[in-house]
Amino acid sequence: MNIFHAYSHAAPTIGADEILEIENLKVTHIGGGVVRFSNVVNIDFPRVSQWIDENGKTSHEQRWTYGIDEIGERYAINEDGNKFSIEHQNEVPVRVLAPVTENTDEDMITIFKSWEDSIYKCLIRYIDEYPLIVNTLWWRSRGHILRYSPGHFLGVHNDNDSNYRATEGKRYVPKGQMQMRQVIAVMLYINDGVDSKEKLDGTNFVGGELYFPYLGIESVPHRGDIVIFPTNYIASHGVKTVTDGIRYAYLEFYSQGNSDESVCINVAELDDCEDWCRPHWMDTIYDDYHKYCASGNYDKSGQSYNPAFQNRPLEGDEGHRQSLKLAQEKLLSQQ
Numbered sequence: 001m002n003i004f005h006a007y008s009h010a011a012p013t014i015g016a017d018e019i020l021e022i023e024n025l026k027v028t029h030i031g032g033g034v035v036r037f038s039n040v041v042n043i044d045f046p047r048v049s050q051w052i053d054e055n056g057k058t059s060h061e062q063r064w065t066y067g068i069d070e071i072g073e074r075y076a077i078n079e080d081g082n083k084f085s086i087e088h089q090n091e092v093p094v095r096v097l098a099p100v101t102e103n104t105d106e107d108m109i110t111i112f113k114s115w116e117d118s119i120y121k122c123l124i125r126y127i128d129e130y131p132l133i134v135n136t137l138w139w140r141s142r143g144h145i146l147r148y149s150p151g152h153f154l155g156v157h158n159d160n161d162s163n164y165r166a167t168e169g170k171r172y173v174p175k176g177q178m179q180m181r182q183v184i185a186v187m188l189y190i191n192d193g194v195d196s197k198e199k200l201d202g203t204n205f206v207g208g209e210l211y212f213p214y215l216g217i218e219s220v221p222h223r224g225d226i227v228i229f230p231t232n233y234i235a236s237h238g239v240k241t242v243t244d245g246i247r248y249a250y251l252e253f254y255s256q257g258n259s260d261e262s263v264c265i266n267v268a269e270l271d272d273c274e275d276w277c278r279p280h281w282m283d284t285i286y287d288d289y290h291k292y293c294a295s296g297n298y299d300k301s302g303q304s305y306n307p308a309f310q311n312r313p314l315e316g317d318e319g320h321r322q323s324l325k326l327a328q329e330k331l332l333s334q335q
């Protein structure tokens with residue numbers, strides 16, 4: 001297969017059929033910008049779980065390097081350079097950080113592409129729930145996989161926490177600043193959470209709720225649902241301990257800001273994207289959202305704060321040139 005094609009997969013074309021699909025999504029506002037889209041994806045659970053189980057172990061092992069600290073304790077360091085005790089390392093889920101590589105089976109690549117297309121349609125609808133967000137979505141990193149075995153959980157955190165600190169006159173600036181650019185997180189649930197051991201059937205799990213302590217809400221995973229939520233501190237969240245079964249999910253982020261290698265942010269042009277999860281620009285998102293807003297059924301009442309209807313100026317040198325050109329054309333047409 002053409003692996004380049006896999007990486008350069010962009011987004012579905014947004015035409016009349018897709019607009020209808022986006023309109024018909026079943027949307028639930030759970031609270032605080034946390035939105036659930038129900039039954040969006042049909043999951044071939046036997047195939048997907050088998051593939052993750054096979055690939056998770058190797059992928060997990062490749063994430064870590066090890067060292068011995070000053071008191072003789074062994075520790076682990078993940079791909080971002082964060083240090084974990086061995087005890088803590090054993091509590092975090094297994095991540096398949098690069099689900100699509102040149103070794104990935106073709107049917108799985110097709111599955112991952114279809115998930116990305118479904119996520120994109122939910123994203124267009126999420127933008128419509130909060131239109132001002134459209135100007136903050138510049139680029140994305142495609143999804144990676146999380147696999148929680150019994151005992152695994154994620155403590156409460158927020159997804160744009162940079163771990164910056166200024167203390168005693170010194171600033172401790174993190175070298176990598178990717179997290180602080182993240183605007184929203186997207187979670188695709190691959191299987192169901194259930195509330196008791198008696199309901200286990202080999203495809204589901206007990207525990208593993210996604211919870212937001214400041215918002216007082218939690219989301220029980222349901223196979224094929226997509227949940228989109230803000231990365232900020234109000235939407236701080238955790239995943240409760242999985243007690244039985246295996247919890248699988250697919251996670252990605254949408255971000256903003258310039259590419260800046262000095263803080264480890266290297267955003268690729270889509271056609272140069274040589275890794276499934278590498279950040280890359282989304283150059284069609286405004287136009288795709290605009291198409292949705294321009295559709296016949298769209299209710300434009302009460303949309304004064306929607307950038308799609310605000311006729312905002314274009315920014316940057318190119319934007320100013322365009323504005324000048326349009327002004328000159330208008331002037332000429334009036335003469």
Ligand SMILES: [Fe+2]
Pocket residue numbers: 157158159185237
């Ligand atoms: Fe998170």
